Amino acid sequence: MFRGVPYARAARFAPPEPVEPWSGVRDATRNGQISPQPPFRIGSVTGIPEEQPQGEDCLNLTIVTPGTDDRKRPVLVWLPGGAYVTGAGSLAFYDGQRLAAEGDVVFVGVNYRLGALGYLKLDGVSPGNLGLLDQLAALRWVRDNIARFGGDPGQVTVFGQSAGAHSIACLLATPASDGLFRRAILQSAPMAMKLAKPARAARVARYFTAALGADPRTASTAEILAAQEKTIVRAAGPGGLYSVPPFCPVAAADPLPPLAGWLPGAVRRAREVDVLIGTTRDEMDTFLNGKPGITQLEAIPFAGRAGMSAAKKAITRWMFDAPSMRYADALAGAGGRVFTYRFDWAAPESGYGACHCVELPFLLGDQASWAAAPMLAGADWTEMAEFGRKLRGMWLSFAKTGSPSPDWPRHFPKSPHGMKWAEIGPDRDVRPSPVAGVG
Template sequence: MTESRRSVVATGSGRVRGVVEGPVVAFRGVPYAASPVGGLRFAPPRGHPGWSGVWDAARSGPAVPQAHSRLEGVMGPRGPDWDEDGCLNLNVWTPAAALAEGAVARPVLVWFHGGGWSSGSGGWDWYDGARLAALGDITVVTANYRIGPLGFLHLPAIGAGNLGPQDQGAVLRWVAENIAAFGGDPALITVGGQSAGAYSTMSLATDPATSGMIRRIIVQSGPLGLPPQEPADATTTTTAYLHLLGIDPADDPGRALRALPWQRLQDAYGQLDDGLDHKPGDIAPPMWSVLGGPGQPRAWQEAVAEGALDDTDVLIGSVSDEMTAFLEADARVQSFTHDEALTLLGALPGRLGTDAPLAYERYEAQHPDATPARLYTELAGDRVFGDGGLQVAAHRADRGLPAYVYRFTRRPEPDEHRLGATHCAELPFLFGTFDAFPDAPMLGTVNGHDHDLARSFAGALAAFVTTGSPNGDGLADWHPYGPGPDPYVMRFGPEPV
């Protein structure tokens, strides 16, 4: 139960007052950068000017303006809590004992939310870090970063370029400079995230501008099969977006963009997305990280091959049915014939190409009763969310470096939507936030076995944050991914059907 006692901590911008919640102290909605409004919209993040007195950090701050998530039917809906003013905020949960004078500094997990670069908030109760901080005796940080057009519009002439990744870099710098005051150890920072947040984790860990602050990474269901946007493609998208807004690119577009209400910017982004020719399995939004821009100087494959992660501890994983969240309700996919599935698999950019027939034949042999729709869903999910992580792990194994790989397989009961262990399914188990997902189809009914699974999954990841290994007292043995034909992958949940 939340106690009325509060704790005050000094940051570089001013003092903040948190709330004691059992064994942890929570500091919510703490600004890490100035509000990106007025002349700061579409500008790189700037330091917060600070405040006098004590900032009340009892409640989460506003989310970044956004549309509703396309995964609401799987995860459950969110009420609009967004506002451009004050949206660059973060949240800290730290063991109360870590704030005592002379206490040993705790390892830190900085975790970034997913949402397809277009939705989400680190302040939502889905990602409440109190239970994870208490379970692992670690300091947990979640944060907002600009998403959608506010975070990924590519218009370098006005300062707009990979602003979301730049915000994430600002979060890391804030943590490095301030987390000691919260009882965290700035020399033991793990960066983690799920989906788009996992993609961001790889970018931060392979970017020389931020990699030096990162000791370890946790990559959950990262869409690593999606390459960064090419600058020319991003420019074409920007031109189409400005056209929807009625803005002439040659007539001071920065002034015009900064004068519009954010609701108009978001509406045009929705129109832009609706106008895209999305093929089933192509989950790319209209705008995301641009190759060569701030925070994304090169593709992760190139960086890993050149040793960018050699001094970083790595834990990486996926769920067993990633793509059902996107495709199980797609009538086009569910009516696929064998030939249609093969044709579209080969057309997915950066995924399968000429390997599609062989991969399909192999999956068909392993699952002889599966429909073309199911086979397509499995293959597309592996190529988007699974294979990139295995490539990282295999590269490290070949170099004699450990990487820990997991597969989360717990399915909801009942599973009326045939989701299996779908994209995002592991999140309630990491944060222990089952109550924050009422009636979510991906979760179903929660029982005692699920609470045990949550303790083992979250406990292993917290142990990794602390030591660089997901092994520890009361945890199952988890071996590093190995070279050769039989590498080790840790399963959390039953064998997938």
């Protein structure tokens, strides 16, 4: 394992630039800095990750490899989620040792700029989309250097969850990513977000500068984070109902096309990049369960709990399921090799169901890093270990062959049988589901 490997350098609000070479031996035993960020927003569901040093010198990688030889192993590059304001590829949550050991692959976790430091678009200060430019710089570094770590630069799979998966959809839309990865796995991408319009980005910038009250180029990181939090609250509107992240990729800002070119950009590459895309059954339970207003509504006799359950399912379909399926339809319709899934496993005592993030412990990290996650309450870790090996095998098969398994149904739009999802659970083999989003 190599920690804190720099892939680029960047001044505040500046695009990333190549790292200056060094001589001698560099210490790669300690994690590098992660992007300055607030406390983990969904820690009440996933548990709180360990603290890591934060700072603006955060463009670094965590690399796990079975050997620094000439084996040319498949490479899996992980883009973590966190609503574009939290997360890091170096967290123990996202440790890739099991994938590397079981699949004889090279795992790369990416740290990149988040929040206002990564996605503020403010004329004369920040061009926007710096986090995406960081990701592109990381992928170029992988292309140019991963062979020295036993990896094959021609067989790169980029995979991510939540904002990380949404980032991959953005990368697919830009010619700047051409040739940087062969396959892509999008887990629980909030595809209804699409891209922010420039007018919305300008409004967010006004909120931010008003909250900051200082020059963003010279303000401290603490001041930046405080203004960022105020901006998020203000952008969410009354009651915090508008929860789309205000700091996010912006259309028509480098490297992204205008909003109308987002989907056509991905379709252009449909035949070049194999795609696996899916969601969990109860995505919104992560964000809504236990919230005071939701709890009050659920307490209404007779219709309250049933009504809120229906509402959460409807929002899941709107934000995650339906747009992910439309995206898969578009790529498959253009001749792309596309596979879809829905993750149905749920811990028996958590109350969160198959919620947003629930598949992550089966893929990354280990029991120790996930043991305190409320979403796993009552889980049988022996069962989880068995199911996890099966799920990791599917992801590894996709990275190596372009298919999660020989019997996994390929996705076709408007299938005559109506088959949309392949359901995943420990008590079943991969099984097509007759109706999208229904168990």
